[in-house]
Amino acid sequence: MSVAHLVERKEILICAGAGGVGKTTTAAAVALGMAQRGLKVAVLTIDPARRLADSLGLPELGNEEHQVEIEGSGELWALMLDPKRTFDDLIERHAPDDRTRDAVLSNRIYQELSNAVAGSQEYMAMEKLYELHQEERYDLLVLDTPPSRNALDFLDAPERLSRFVDSRSLQLFLRPGRLGLKVFGRGTGMLFSVLQQVTGVDLLQDLSEFFASFGDMAEGFRERAARTGELLADRRTTFLLVTSPRRHAIDEAIFFHRRLRERELPFGGVVVNRMSSLAVESEEVDVAELVTLLGAQLGRKVAGNLEDYEAMAARDRENVAQLARELDHSTPPILVPYLEDDVHDLRGLAQMDDYLFAAEAVPASG
Amino acid sequence: MASILDKRLVFVTGKGGVGKTTVAAALGMAGARAGKRTIVCEVAQQERMSGVFRREGVGYSETQLETDLYAMSIDPQESMDEYLRSQIKPSALYALLFDNRFFQYFAAATPGMRELVTIGKIWELAQFERRNPSASPYDLVIVDAPSTGHGLAFLQTPRTFRDTARVGPISRQAGKIDAFICDPQSTGVVAVALPEEMPVNETVDFERELRDEMGMDLDAVVVNALLPERFDPEEAERIEQAAASNGSPGGEAALRAALFEHRRARTQRAELERLSAELRRKPVTLPFLFEPELDLRSFESLSADLEAVL
Numbered sequence: 311m312s313v314a315h316l317v318e319r320k321e322i323l324i325c326a327g328a329g330g331v332g333k334t335t336t337a338a339a340v341a342l343g344m345a346q347r348g349l350k351v352a353v354l355t356i357d358p359a360r361r362l363a364d365s366l367g368l369p370e371l372g373n374e375e376h377q378v379e380i381e382g383s384g385e386l387w388a389l390m391l392d393p394k395r396t397f398d399d400l401i402e403r404h405a406p407d408d409r410t411r412d413a414v415l416s417n418r419i420y421q422e423l424s425n426a427v428a429g430s431q432e433y434m435a436m437e438k439l440y441e442l443h444q445e446e447r448y449d450l451l452v453l454d455t456p457p458s459r460n461a462l463d464f465l466d467a468p469e470r471l472s473r474f475v476d477s478r479s480l481q482l483f484l485r486p487g488r489l490g491l492k493v494f495g496r497g498t499g500m501l502f503s504v505l506q507q508v509t510g511v512d513l514l515q516d517l518s519e520f521f522a523s524f525g526d527m528a529e530g531f532r533e534r535a536a537r538t539g540e541l542l543a544d545r546r547t548t549f550l551l552v553t554s555p556r557r558h559a560i561d562e563a564i565f566f567h568r569r570l571r572e573r574e575l576p577f578g579g580v581v582v583n584r585m586s587s588l589a590v591e592s593e594e595v596d597v598a599e600l601v602t603l604l605g606a607q608l609g610r611k612v613a614g615n616l617e618d619y620e621a622m623a624a625r626d627r628e629n630v631a632q633l634a635r636e637l638d639h640s641t642p643p644i645l646v647p648y649l650e651d652d653v654h655d656l657r658g659l660a661q662m663d664d665y666l667f668a669a670e671a672v673p674a675s676g
Numbered sequence: 677m678a679s680i681l682d683k684r685l686v687f688v689t690g691k692g693g694v695g696k697t698t699v700a701a702a703l704g705m706a707g708a709r710a711g712k713r714t715i716v717c718e719v720a721q722q723e724r725m726s727g728v729f730r731r732e733g734v735g736y737s738e739t740q741l742e743t744d745l746y747a748m749s750i751d752p753q754e755s756m757d758e759y760l761r762s763q764i765k766p767s768a769l770y771a772l773l774f775d776n777r778f779f780q781y782f783a784a785a786t787p788g789m790r791e792l793v794t795i796g797k798i799w800e801l802a803q804f805e806r807r808n809p810s811a812s813p814y815d816l817v818i819v820d821a822p823s824t825g826h827g828l829a830f831l832q833t834p835r836t837f838r839d840t841a842r843v844g845p846i847s848r849q850a851g852k853i854d855a856f857i858c859d860p861q862s863t864g865v866v867a868v869a870l871p872e873e874m875p876v877n878e879t880v881d882f883e884r885e886l887r888d889e890m891g892m893d894l895d896a897v898v899v900n901a902l903l904p905e906r907f908d909p910e911e912a913e914r915i916e917q918a919a920a921s922n923g924s925p926g927g928e929a930a931l932r933a934a935l936f937e938h939r940r941a942r943t944q945r946a947e948l949e950r951l952s953a954e955l956r957r958k959p960v961t962l963p964f965l966f967e968p969e970l971d972l973r974s975f976e977s978l979s980a981d982l983e984a985v986l
Contacts, residue, residue, distance in 0.1 A: 328692060328693065329691065329692015329693050329823055330691055330692040330693015330694060330875075331693060418840050419787060419840060422836050422839070422840050423787035423788045423836060423840070424787065473785075504764060504769050504772065504773050505773065505779065505782075507763075507764070507845070508760065508763055508764065508773075508845060508846070509841065509844060509845070509846050510841050510842075510843055510844010510845055510846050510847055511843070511844060512841055512842045512843055512844060512847075513837075513840065513841035513842075513844060513846055513847070516840065517782075517786060521785070554693070557969055558724070559693070595926045595927070595929070595930050596924055596926050596927055599923060599924055599926070599927045600927055600930055600931075603918045603923065603927065604914060604915065604918055608907075608911055608914060608915070611906060611907070611911075611934075612915060612930050612931065612933075612934045613930055615906055615930070615933055615934050615937055616929060616930040616933045616934070618966040619933045619936075619937070621966060621968060622966065622968070624968070625968035625969070648940075
């Protein structure tokens with residue numbers, strides 16, 4: 311199995327997985343690999359480690375695409391998403407008039423807390439993806455999903471955001487004028503005053519304005535969020551799960567895969583990074599031979615070291631085999647070994663290329 | 677160790693996948709061993725703490741795991757419910773508000789509200805006078821906090837609400853929570869890292885941001901899963917020479933594994949040194965455990981290690 315095979319006839323590749331499993335690195339390596347194979351590729355990421363950004367030629371955080379110098383016939387472009395900027399752009403686009411736009415952008419709740427709007431980072435990543443896809447300037451877009459508490463937040467983001475902006479009822483409720491009372495009937499006035507008691511007048515005022523100005527944009531927002539959500543399910547999109555062979559990460563990958571299936575979203579394959587099992591091979595160890603070579607003390611130490619590594623490798627193989635069973639063995643996991651140095655430059659990414667684009671993956675059954 | 681276990685509230689944060697839960701659990705066990713009534717709180721609804729003790733999920737209840745050791749998974753919805761119940765008297769009014777679907781809508785939509793009520797509940801656990809007068813107070817509250825990317829925003833939530841709301845009950849309460857978090861006598865922050873490039877960068881950034889944005893210092897940096905230096909340079913050279921000559925496949929695999937181990941341990945030491953050079957406080961380390969899965973015994977061993985180094 312090769313990543314090249316997974317992205318055949320695809321225009322969008324979404325890398326998803328738990329934190330700390332090498333998601334950003336994998337996204338960058340796949341994008342680089344496909345660019346070197348002749349495609350025009352853009353990789354979108356949020357806040358990668360700086361050295362990876364440097365190695366890709368990315369300057370400070372910005373929503374602009376930057377071209378990365380590569381060998382090969384294709385082009386590699388990279389951008390680091392700035393969720394707040396994307397949110398601001400979205401407001402600019404959907405505001406029916408300048409007054410509404412300014413009201414939102416200058417609202418203190420928006421300024422202080424727009425990053426805390428549930429799922430906004432995840433949604434903004436998708437929003438940018440949608441925009442780039444619409445422009446049709448690239449053969450392939452690779453998205454590194456933002457680090458979130460829960461990888462699934464990403465799938466729910468469009469729906470949550472459109473629920474959030476669809477706040478017409480909320481704005482009526484928060485404007486306890488005659489209209490509000492008429493719509494919600496008796497009790498609302500009382501309710502409002504209780505709410506005021508809990509939150510404080512000022513905060514309620516700000517919130518009220520915040521929801522009111524968002525309400526004016528609800529229609530445009532909802533439509534856009536629906537289309538962005540549809541893009542996830544499009545046959546031109548594919549999901550690449552990224553995991554490590556550790557129990558917790560594998561469990562999360564299995565869970566995520568099930569959710570993709572439930573939602574009929576296009577699952578493409580799995581990359582397992584940091585496999586111990588490829589660093590050493592299971593062979594009979596002849597301690598006597600090592601002792602002859604290295605002397606008694608060092609020989610035994612070397613043999614003991616291999617035993618420890620074998621135990622870790624056996625665990626990794628077992629965990630990966632479980633994952634493979636979950637995937638019905640239809641898409642064998644693509645295994646990348648624990649590389650000696652941390653991957654943080656084009657050279658490191660090229661090292662990953664050997665495994666990601668191998669013609670055939672090592673069988674995962676152990 | 678005395679200093680960190682003597683706090684009332686300790687946040688444990690770090691890049692995803694570095695072992696925050698492991699360190700939070702190990703700290704909690706150390707606290708309990710020191711005779712402090714300790715609770716470990718999770719905020720991500722992953723219930724990993726109860727997994728360590730082979731228990732069913734603890735849920736939103738203070739559940740005892742061992743002598744003096746409790747765990748709880750903090751759910752924002754339940755925290756909100758509990759907060760409002762305590763704020764709104766009489767309870768008929770509370771019911772009016774809580775059962776109203778527009779209110780539910782409002783609460784879910786308000787940016788940062790989930791984080792605020794979560795951190796509010798954590799703060800409540802750390803108070804000697806509990807909201808529920810019959811609840812026993814804790815000496816120590818350990819929080820398995822969101823990863824560093826979200827961790828700072830999480831800690832800042834009360835301050836943001838204090839400033840945004842300006843006046844009124846929310847501003848007042850948020851201000852109280854913020855003051856508690858920023859008071860080094862009461863609250864500590866522990867960052868967990870791995871001796872690898874990206875986690876080291878993120879830890880260095882986090883220390884700086886915590887200082888710049890919150891005026892707080894890290895109380896400890898724990899570098900997790902440090903490989904032992906099994907071979908010294910002279911031994912590594914001998915292994916390298918042996919590897920150059922032909923041997924049996926098993927022998928070659930053993931030599932390759934030894935060299936691989938040696939290089940990785942060396943890379944890790946370099947990252948650890950870089951981290952030490954950049955931080956104000958010298959990091960402490962936990963060993964890599966060559967165990968297929970960490971069990972309760974592994975946690976006890978890590979906990980004893982932590983106690984010894986902190």
